[in-house]
Each structure stands twice: as C-alpha cells, then as structure tokens.
Amino acid sequence: MASDISKLRNIGIIAHIDAGKTTVTERMLYLSGAKHRVGRVDHGTTDTDDDPEEQERGITIFSACVKFNWGDFNINLLDTPGHVDFTAEVERCLRVLDGAVTVFSAREGVEAQSETVWRQADRYNVPRIVFINKMDREGANFEAVFNDIAPRLGGKPVAVELPVGEGPAHVDNPFRGVIDLVEMKFLQFDPETDGKEIKETDLPEELLDEAQLWREQMLEAVYELSEEAMTLAMDEKEVPNEMIIAALRDGCLTQKIQPVLCGSALHGIGVQPLMTAVGNYLPSPLDRPPVEGFDPKKPDKTRSRKPDPKEPFCGLVFKILPAKTGDNYWIRIYSGQIKQNSRVQCPNREKKENIAQLWQIHASKKDRDGQIETLAAGDICCVIGPRFAITGDTICDTKDAIELPSIKFAETVISMAIEPENTGDRKKLEETLEMLRRQDPTFRAVENEEIGQTIISGMGELHLEVIQHRLTRDFGLNVKFYKPRVNYRETIGGSADVVGQCNRQQGATQMFARLSVKVSPLEDSSAPVLVFDRIPPETVITNALRTAAIEELRERAEGGGMIAGFPLSGVKLEVYDAEMHEEGSDEIAFRIAAGDAFDRALTEAGPVLLEPVMKVEVTTPEDFMGEIVSDLHQRRATVAGNESRGAMTVITAHAPLKEMFGYESAVRSLSQGRAGSSMEPLNYQPAPKEDADSFQF
Missing domain, CATH: 2.40.30.10 (Translation factors)
Incomplete structure (x- = not known):
C-alpha cells in the first residue's frame, strides 16, 4: 500500500495492436528495478503476456497488472490488449484507472483501434499522456503522428519532448535520443546498459532552432493554462521549469491537453522520462473527483x-x-x-x-x-x-452501503455452435463455459436443447478461436466446433397501427381484451426497443391490466423478432387505447391481446434483418491498393476513403462482417504479406434479401 496516496498512480497502457504497449511495460519494469532482465514479446518472455496463447501469438489478450516504484511514485500499471476482439479488457481497466499512457507507433500513427481506445478513455474522463514509440523504425515520422492526434481523435497534444533523428541506424539521420523541451537538454540513452544510463548535455547548435520552435508552442499552451506564467511572459521574464510542469499537469488533469513524449521502448530510449512524466502529469486518486x-x-x-x-x-x-x-x-x-x-x-x-x-x-x-x-x-x-x-x-461496508455504476460491455457479433464429443464431457463443458463467462463479460454460452448444441458468442473470429483453444488445450475437453456465423438483429421497415384482441371461451367465461398499438422505427436501428404506455388516464382499465399488457409487450420484444428470433432493436411500441369488460377481462386476457398486437405490428410494419457492419482499415504499399480495393468491393464493402502515411496507403472501408471471415489471411495473400488490417464494429445495416429469405418466418 502506498504510504502517501498523492504519490500513487493507477495507470493503463492503451493503444492499437502492435504499437508496443507490452514492450513499454517491460522496459518500465526493468528500468525501475522491478525485474532484472528485459522480457521480449517475440521471445515470449514478458511478465504481462504470461498466457500460452499470448506467447504463441505475440499479442496481449488478457489485461495484466504490475506494480513498481519510480522515484517517489508508487505505480499500479495495467497493460491492456490492442486487438478489437478483446476490447472488454480495455473497457474494464479504463473504468477503474485514474490516468493512461496512449502509445502510438511512429510509423503507423493513429490507427483504427487507437480511435476506439481514445473514445473509451474519453467516456470515462481519463486524463492521458502520449508516447510516440518506435522512433527507430523505418518510416518513423514524429510530426505526422503528432499532427494526426487533433483531427482524428479530438485531442490537444502538447509536445514536451522532441526526437533527435528518425528511423534506424542505416538512414542519414537515425534516431539517437530525445530533447527535453522543458529543461532544453539533449538526452542520450546508453545501449550497453539497455538505456539505464542517460547522458544529459546542452543542445548542439544544429538542434537549437527547431527545439526553440517546439518549445515556443509548448509555452503558448502553458500561457493559456497559467495566468502566472502569462504575466511573466508579458513582463519578458523567464518562466520557471517548475511552473511549466505545474501548468502542464493542471492541463492534463482537466483534459485540456495531452503531453506528448517519444522514444523506442525496444531499445530503452525515452522510457525513463516517460515514467517521470507519469508522476508529473497523470493524476493520483486524490486528483480525481469522488x-x-x-x-x-x-x-x-x-x-x-x-x-x-x-x-x-x-x-x-x-x-x-x-x-x-x-x-x-x-x-x-x-x-x-x-x-x-x-x-x-x-x-x-x-x-x-x-x-x-x-x-x-x-x-x-x-x-x-x-x-x-x-x-x-x-x-x-x-x-x-x-x-x-x-x-x-x-x-x-455492510453498515453504509453504496452501489457504484457498473461496467457496460459491447454486444457480441459472432457465434459458433459447439457440442461435446461424448456425453461424459457434457457436464465438464457446462462447468468450463460457466467459468469462462465469469472471467470474460463479452463471452456468451447458451444451450440449445432442441439440437443438443451450445451456442457460444464473442467479439470476433480471434476471440472465438482463443476460446476454442482454451477448451481443448487448457481444459482437455473433446469438443466439436462448427462454422462461425454472424449475430444478426431484427428491426422494422416502416410504421403500423394495429389492434390486438383476445376473444376466447374459457369454460363458461368469455375472455376479452382489446389493445390499440402503434409501432414505428427508431432513428438508430441498433437502439433498444422502447415500449410506452400512452393510454389516457380516463380510459376504463385497471392498473393491473395496464401493467400486464406493457409487461407482455416488453417480454415479447426481449424474445426477438419475427424473422428468426434474432434480438429486436430500433423499434418503438406505443399502447394508446384499451378496452375491457367487467367480466372476462383479466391479466391473462390482456397479455394475450398484447401478444396478438405485437405479432400484427411487426408483420404489418415489415420485419427487416440487420447484419453487423465493421469499420475496416487496411495499411498497404500503394502497389497492392488496386487488388485490395477490388477484393473489398467483392465483399460488399464501401470504401470510405484512403490516405497516404509515409510509404504506405491506409484504406478505410465499411464491410459486412459476414463477408470478412478470414480477411486477415486474404489481405496478406493479396499483398505478398506486406499489408495488414484491423476491424472494429461500426453499426448494423439491412442485410441482403436472400439472407433474410434463408431464414424461416
């Protein structure tokens, strides 16, 4: 436990896949003295990626927590996944963190999942600093990444460091250190000690002009944040470094700015100043509101x-x-x-x-x-x-209870049927799936007794593939796996005004109920179903009957649509009139009438099948752009735009998930292994008529 809560930092490392989050974490552990040897992602020796699946794939799948000290600061650090299939791990970490370090690759810049995690941090009001990593890579461009943060993320970056050189050793001006724009010092990191020893010198003449230019930009931000600093500047007096740091800290805590640093975590360059920046700029628990x-x-x-x-x-x-x-x-x-x-x-x-x-x-x-x-x-x-x-x-506390807001997770988009090879494994499979559900809030498992199979659902192909490997490898289960399928939804194409009735003879009693219901589509087709009671107060109907009808409509809506029972969304139901008899009108009758109205309303409004659509980003050399765009069109994708980033072109497209199974392998095949892609859920759109016709009404 930290003896001084003001020195405690609960932070997360968030980024797009392959930006270097886990490498940053490993370097922090090594340079802080929390471990004696640097782990490597490609060697499967990192502390935080300790699951066999993570080591095999070289990616983070499960969030991990490490604790270390840096100077006076006690740091709890959560390393999170970058792949969109495991976005729940990022969601739950950001919910409990006080601050975050957002890592961008100096070559790839702001990518699709970068935008996703940035929006998640915005939603939880998490202050963050930025670390532009991989400055020693071919095509690294600090300024291009810096300039992308504001338009693409809505951020307000302020550089507090500047790279000296960019790219690997064989280029004309390789990356060889950083300029501290606050202290105006040149920092070089000794490769013999893996970056532990830092050589600090005054700025050489050839670096001075550019450093002064960037420092002025930093000071302009400081003047906006601190009246005291502005007064000193107007009096042509030097602004103390302590005042600069304090102003930048205030700006970061209020999310008016994001301090930007740079380096190469793989070679230990710039990681120690990053840890100092965590202490200087990110909040302690005391800086966060109750x-x-x-x-x-x-x-x-x-x-x-x-x-x-x-x-x-x-x-x-x-x-x-x-x-x-x-x-x-x-x-x-x-x-x-x-x-x-x-x-x-x-x-x-x-x-x-x-x-x-x-x-x-x-x-x-x-x-x-x-x-x-x-x-x-x-x-x-x-x-x-x-x-x-x-x-x-x-x-x-048992004597003074409080219930905090829970954590909301995205809905699953893909499913797969599984069944045990023999009946002896059925109970063990059920227990294992229940355990996985407790561990992963975005994993679903529902048994279908009619076909004797269990339907498991997740956030993407990789998510289900990891679950599949865990069932067979980690738990030793003999399980059959069937082809994945997308999770459709249903909505309506128009509006309708219907009357639902119950006229049934039950023994000597004539059951009776009548409901008038309007149904209309919501603007957002993925929004939850809304049911409203618009029955005028003067209508002769008891509260119990009114409640029974509304409850039945809500239960029917939760049961799914008319096409194939997929979840219903984007629908508004309004009950605006009702009629009862003194005899024969009870809650059962009104539930029957509500069910009749529900079926009539959806049928007359025209049921529509919705399919999940993904936002796809493909990063490719320009030579392969034509083949990739052509392939996307064949997958029913709409190309939303493309832009050049150094030697690469980034294509943004919107594509139905159904057509994107196996796309990562396909795009590598089209580009001789030189292109990569990422996807994240975008929205739901009407599916082709043939898809809807393939389901039984």
Whole structure:
C-alpha cells in the first residue's frame, strides 16, 4: 500500500495492436528495478503476456497488472490488449484507472483501434499522456503522428519532448535520443546498459532552432493554462521549469491537453522520462473527483465516496480470474479500508461476501510475496473469498452501503455452435463455459436443447478461436466446433397501427381484451426497443391490466423478432387505447391481446434483418491498393476513403462482417504479406434479401 496516496498512480497502457504497449511495460519494469532482465514479446518472455496463447501469438489478450516504484511514485500499471476482439479488457481497466499512457507507433500513427481506445478513455474522463514509440523504425515520422492526434481523435497534444533523428541506424539521420523541451537538454540513452544510463548535455547548435520552435508552442499552451506564467511572459521574464510542469499537469488533469513524449521502448530510449512524466502529469486518486453511486435501498438517493481511508469502504470488482483455490477478484478500492478475514456487502446481488485474503497482483497472478493484511483507498488488489459478485459489481461496508455504476460491455457479433464429443464431457463443458463467462463479460454460452448444441458468442473470429483453444488445450475437453456465423438483429421497415384482441371461451367465461398499438422505427436501428404506455388516464382499465399488457409487450420484444428470433432493436411500441369488460377481462386476457398486437405490428410494419457492419482499415504499399480495393468491393464493402502515411496507403472501408471471415489471411495473400488490417464494429445495416429469405418466418 502506498504510504502517501498523492504519490500513487493507477495507470493503463492503451493503444492499437502492435504499437508496443507490452514492450513499454517491460522496459518500465526493468528500468525501475522491478525485474532484472528485459522480457521480449517475440521471445515470449514478458511478465504481462504470461498466457500460452499470448506467447504463441505475440499479442496481449488478457489485461495484466504490475506494480513498481519510480522515484517517489508508487505505480499500479495495467497493460491492456490492442486487438478489437478483446476490447472488454480495455473497457474494464479504463473504468477503474485514474490516468493512461496512449502509445502510438511512429510509423503507423493513429490507427483504427487507437480511435476506439481514445473514445473509451474519453467516456470515462481519463486524463492521458502520449508516447510516440518506435522512433527507430523505418518510416518513423514524429510530426505526422503528432499532427494526426487533433483531427482524428479530438485531442490537444502538447509536445514536451522532441526526437533527435528518425528511423534506424542505416538512414542519414537515425534516431539517437530525445530533447527535453522543458529543461532544453539533449538526452542520450546508453545501449550497453539497455538505456539505464542517460547522458544529459546542452543542445548542439544544429538542434537549437527547431527545439526553440517546439518549445515556443509548448509555452503558448502553458500561457493559456497559467495566468502566472502569462504575466511573466508579458513582463519578458523567464518562466520557471517548475511552473511549466505545474501548468502542464493542471492541463492534463482537466483534459485540456495531452503531453506528448517519444522514444523506442525496444531499445530503452525515452522510457525513463516517460515514467517521470507519469508522476508529473497523470493524476493520483486524490486528483480525481469522488465516485458517485446510489443508496441500494433508495435508488433515487445519490451517494459519493472520497478517496479517504477514513471514509466507509467501497470498491469495484473489475475482473475475475477463476482458480481452483478460490476465484481471484480484482478490486479497485475507492474509499475506506479493506482487511483480511472481514465481511463486506455486495448490493448488486443483495449478498454478504467474505474477504478471506488480500494479495498484490503481478501480471495475471497473485504476487507470491504479496499477501497483505490491509489496503486503503486508491489501491488495486486481488481478493479471495467472494462467491456471488460478478464483474462490475460493488463491494462495500455492510453498515453504509453504496452501489457504484457498473461496467457496460459491447454486444457480441459472432457465434459458433459447439457440442461435446461424448456425453461424459457434457457436464465438464457446462462447468468450463460457466467459468469462462465469469472471467470474460463479452463471452456468451447458451444451450440449445432442441439440437443438443451450445451456442457460444464473442467479439470476433480471434476471440472465438482463443476460446476454442482454451477448451481443448487448457481444459482437455473433446469438443466439436462448427462454422462461425454472424449475430444478426431484427428491426422494422416502416410504421403500423394495429389492434390486438383476445376473444376466447374459457369454460363458461368469455375472455376479452382489446389493445390499440402503434409501432414505428427508431432513428438508430441498433437502439433498444422502447415500449410506452400512452393510454389516457380516463380510459376504463385497471392498473393491473395496464401493467400486464406493457409487461407482455416488453417480454415479447426481449424474445426477438419475427424473422428468426434474432434480438429486436430500433423499434418503438406505443399502447394508446384499451378496452375491457367487467367480466372476462383479466391479466391473462390482456397479455394475450398484447401478444396478438405485437405479432400484427411487426408483420404489418415489415420485419427487416440487420447484419453487423465493421469499420475496416487496411495499411498497404500503394502497389497492392488496386487488388485490395477490388477484393473489398467483392465483399460488399464501401470504401470510405484512403490516405497516404509515409510509404504506405491506409484504406478505410465499411464491410459486412459476414463477408470478412478470414480477411486477415486474404489481405496478406493479396499483398505478398506486406499489408495488414484491423476491424472494429461500426453499426448494423439491412442485410441482403436472400439472407433474410434463408431464414424461416
């Protein structure tokens, strides 16, 4: 536990895949003295990518937490995935972090997933700094990446460092260090010590003019942030470096700016100044506003908790790792203290939970030397003992409860049918899938008893492929896997005004109910179904019957559409009139009438099948652009634009997910292995008529 909460930093590393997040994390661990040897992603020796699947693929799949000290600062760092299929890992980490380091590749710049993680950080109001990595790579261009941040991300970058040279050793002006624009010093990092030793010198004459130009831009931002600095500048007095750092910190904390640094994490260049910048510019828990929640017994009553050990305890479960010795619950502590062998409340489940053990986390495991007695506000830890809480749930003081906002995750876009090879594996498969559901909030598994198969759903091909490997390799299950399919949705093409009725003879009683319902499409076809009670107050109908009808419409909407029972979205239902008889009109009759109105409304409004559409970015040498665009057109894609980035061309397209299975391999084949692609969900659009016709009405 940090003795001084003002020196604690809870940060995340976020970026597009292959920007170098895990390498940055490894260098931080090494240069801070938390480990004695630098791990390499390509060698499978990094601390944070410790899962066999991650080591095999060379990518981060699961978020990992490491703790280290840098100077006076105690840093909890979460390394997150860059692949869009595992965006839930980024979502849950940003929900509990105070600040973030956004990493961009100096060659590829701002990419598709860069935009996604930036928007996620915006949504959670997470202050961030920027690290432009891979300055030693062919085609590196600091200024191009810097200039992309504002128009593409809506950011306000302020350079506090400048690279000296760009590219590998064989180019005319290779990358060989950084200029600290605050101190106006040239920093060179000794390759013999993997960047541990830094040589600091005054700026050579040939670097002075450009450095002065960038420093003036930095100072212009400082003047806007600090009246005191502006006054000194108007009086033609020097602005102290401490005042510059303080102004930049204020600007970063209020998200008016993002300080920008640069380097090469692979060679240890610029990583130590980056860690110093984490301490200087990113917030401690004290710099963040109190968390807001509500009283579980009075949901309309808001409550808040300050990051103070003396406040009542409250924390948020943001990740669960199943384990034989007891599930590992990753907790962000927002207020108060948590102790071993204590009891807490989980208001989401209306249950009491045991806190048997507290552990510090290292990578994705408990730190072997990290069992602790007590932790206080601001920290992140692993808890063993709870049984009922799930990801996004609050745990809090049993005598002073608060429920914090949960974590929202994206809907799945792809499914696959699976079944055990033999009946003996069925129970084990069910237990394993339940465990994976607890671990991964974007994974779904639903058993279809009619066909004897289980339908698993996820965020993309890679997501399901990882699940497939875990079932067979990690858990030793013999399972049949069927071809993946996209997750469609259903909506309506127009409006309709219908009357639903119940006229049934039940014994000696004539059941009766009549409902008038309007149905219309919402502007956003992916929005949840809305059901409104517009029945005039003077209408002769009891509240119980009115409630029964509305509940039935909502339940029918949750049950799916008319084409093939896919989830219904983008529909508004309004009940505007009702009729009852003194005898024979009960809740069952009104539920029947509501069901009749629902079926009539969707049929008359015209059911429409919606397919998920992806935003696709392809980065390719210009020589292969024609073949790639032609292939995209054959996949029913719409090319939204293209732009040059150095020697490469970036093509942006919108394509149906159904047509994009296996695209990563296809685009490499078309470009002799020189092009790469990324995808993220964009929206839902009407599917071709033949697709809708292939399902039975």
